[in-house]
Amino acid sequence: MTVGMIVALLLAGGAQEAPMLLAQLTIRQQVIIRVPARPQPVQPMRWKEKGGPKCIPAAGLAGAQISREGVDLLLKGGARIRAKLQRCPPLDYYSGFYIRPGIDGRVCQDRDTIRVRSGGSCEIDVFKSLVPVRKK
Known part of the structure; x- marks a missing residue:
């Protein structure tokens, strides 16, 4: 039955019945993960970049830290991946x-x-695995 047929049946119902109201509902599903940025530690640890994965599971994200070189993504289990970005507005403003x-x-x-959060976006150019630099 089409919408036009339903409207015609409602109009043909007679004037003695209470008027019916029609509404339309659209449902969309989206998954957006908000990642709060952590402030830099007082004495930042030094990291060395190694080759990284092409993709990381979103369910494995535990947090993030903004760095000069990009965004350091903290994974569950303690691993750290740096996302190098292209054409990026300031990330730390909001x-x-x-x-x-x-x-x-x-x-x-x-x-x-x-x-x-200000509305811009940054393309993820490459992921790099981070390993701590050991003091000699």
Whole structure:
């Protein structure tokens, strides 16, 4: 039965019945993960970049820290991945940003973006694994 047929049946119902109200409801589903940014520690630890994965599971994200070189993503289990960004507005102005994973539940380089709370977005160019630099 089409909407036009329903409207015609309602109008043909007679004037003695109470008027009926029609409404339309659209449901959309979106998954957006808000990642709060952590402030820099007093004595920042030094990190060395190594080759990184092409994608990381969004469910594995535990937090993030803004650095001069990009965004350091903290993973559950203690691993740290640096997201190097292209064309990016200041991330620390509103102290937070959003990452929207793909349909596959992963955040991937050369595909996904980090959205700044002020409205801009940053393309993720590459992921680098971070390992701590040991003092000699």
